Amino acid sequence: MQTGILKNIRTDKGEDQFQIRFLKNEGVGLLTTKNNTNYLILDSLDYWYDLIQNEYPKKKKCTCNNEWFNLQFEYIIRLGTDDYREIKITTTCTNCNKTAKPISIDIDYSPTNHLLSNPLNYCEAPNIKYKFSELTSYWSGDNLKDFLFFMFNDLNLKAYCWFFKYPDNHRFFEKVTFEKALEIITFNHRYLNFYFTKDEINIDDIKKLEDEKGVYIKKDLWRKNEIIELSSPFVISDYGLLYYIHFCNQFLYKGEVKDKSKAFEKDTTKLKNWLKGKFITKRGRNCFDGEEAYTKFITKHNSLR
Numbered sequence: 512m513q514t515g516i517l518k519n520i521r522t523d524k525g526e527d528q529f530q531i532r533f534l535k536n537e538g539v540g541l542l543t544t545k546n547n548t549n550y551l552i553l554d555s556l557d558y559w560y561d562l563i564q565n566e567y568p569k570k571k572k573c574t575c576n577n578e579w580f581n582l583q584f585e586y587i588i589r590l591g592t593d594d595y596r597e598i599k600i601t602t603t604c605t606n607c608n609k610t611a612k613p614i615s616i617d618i619d620y621s622p623t624n625h626l627l628s629n630p631l632n633y634c635e636a637p638n639i640k641y642k643f644s645e646l647t648s649y650w651s652g653d654n655l656k657d658f659l660f661f662m663f664n665d666l667n668l669k670a671y672c673w674f675f676k677y678p679d680n681h682r683f684f685e686k687v688t689f690e691k692a693l694e695i696i697t698f699n700h701r702y703l704n705f706y707f708t709k710d711e712i713n714i715d716d717i718k719k720l721e722d723e724k725g726v727y728i729k730k731d732l733w734r735k736n737e738i739i740e741l742s743s744p745f746v747i748s749d750y751g752l753l754y755y756i757h758f759c760n761q762f763l764y765k766g767e768v769k770d771k772s773k774a775f776e777k778d779t780t781k782l783k784n785w786l787k788g789k790f791i792t793k794r795g796r797n798c799f800d801g802e803e804a805y806t807k808f809i810t811k812h813n814s815l816r
Contacts, residue, residue: 515587515599520630522550528579528605531613532568538616540600541568541637542582550631553598553616559634560763564643565796571613577606586627594623641768642760644779646797648790649751649804650744655696658741661785662707663689666778668739671712673728674702682725684714705741706732709774735762737775739782749811751804756782 521527522544529542529550539555539562551559570578580602589596598616603609618626648654662668673684674695682703687695695702706712719727733740744752760776761768790799793809800808 515585515595515597516627518584518586518627518630520582520584522548522631527581529582530578531571531580531582531602533571533614534562534568535614537562538614540614541634542631545579549634549637551634551637552600552632553626553630556632556634559637560639560641561643561645563638564640567638571602573604573607573609575604575607575609577604579605581605584630592621594618594621595626598626639763639768641763642776644756644758644760644783644797646756646783646786646799647794648754648756648786648798649747649794649800649808650754651752651801651803652696654790654801654804655754656693657789659689659692659696659705661782662739663692665785666707666781668707668709668778669711671706671708672702673704673706673726677701680724682727684718684726684728686712701743703743704728707739707741708737709778710737731757733757734759735764737771739779751807 519527520529520542526544526546526548528545531540531542533540537558538553539558540552541555541559542550542552544550571580572578573580583601583603585599585601586595587597587599588594595618597618599612600614600616602611602613650658659670663670670687670689670692671684672687672692672695673682675681676683685691692705714726717729717732719729721727731740732738739756739758742755742757744754747753758779760771760779762771763769786799790801791805792798792800794800794805
């Protein structure tokens with residue numbers, strides 16, 4: 512078994528006893544010191560505020576009912592690189608010394624050296640709420656076409672697409688018509704994201720880099736911009752194609768909640784109302800599934816009971 516670099520976790524003030532709130536599936540966590548100072552672990556800041564909008568995680572408790580722990584991170588190196596592929600977290604109860612390994616975080620990006628040098632990030636206000644939406648949908652191809660038609664024709668939004676064009680697998684970012692959008696989802700292409708907005712998008716403002724494989728776009732453009740983002744579908748084995756729609760009517764700026772325009776909120780409200788009227792919502796909150804796709808999902812789900 513590969514061993515890694517061990518690091519005992521303490522703040523820059525030397526504090527090493529923490530209350531812990533983990534979101535295990537998402538690989539994020541919040542630590543609170545005896546002085547009631549809060550720190551997010553690793554790169555949790557990228558996701559923390561989105562994830563807590565529906566539910567704030569509970570504090571970890573030991574079987575002895577103690578809530579305070581020491582932590583150690585183990586950094587596992589990706590072979591042949593200087594990057595870390597995984598970080599394993601061990602907690603030790605400060606009362607009974609019981610150890611546990613509640614979470615292991617996979618790392619799929621580079622560089623990662625900052626995760627070792629700066630494992631904690633100060634967080635002044637970890638429980639901020641804002642108007643954030645993550646919608647999920649199991650859809651057929653026809654359902655996707657209906658969605659695109661609504662965005663183009665009912666909301667009258669401009670559409671941009673980041674996509675691969677076969678056979679050269681080159682990445683493009685283009686403003687697209689409804690007809691071009693249908694071509695992208697149907698023939699000889701694979702899209703990465705669609706972006707819907709009333710505004711013009713300047714590629715130089717949102718481009719991360721460009722190389723021989725094409726253009727790479729900055730992630731999460733919808734956070735601070737008035738953009739509705741549709742992700743490429745995730746293939747969920749035996750269940751179908753799962754789509755994510757992201758937007759927010761408020762955003763965080765230097766720890767403060769800022770409002771986007773009333774016009775944008777009006778459009779996002781129309782979108783949610785259309786989804787509620789068009790699709791099946793039985794799978795849960797903010798879930799909008801096509802009839803055929805939902806039937807496939809629920810049949811598979813029930814077969815596993």
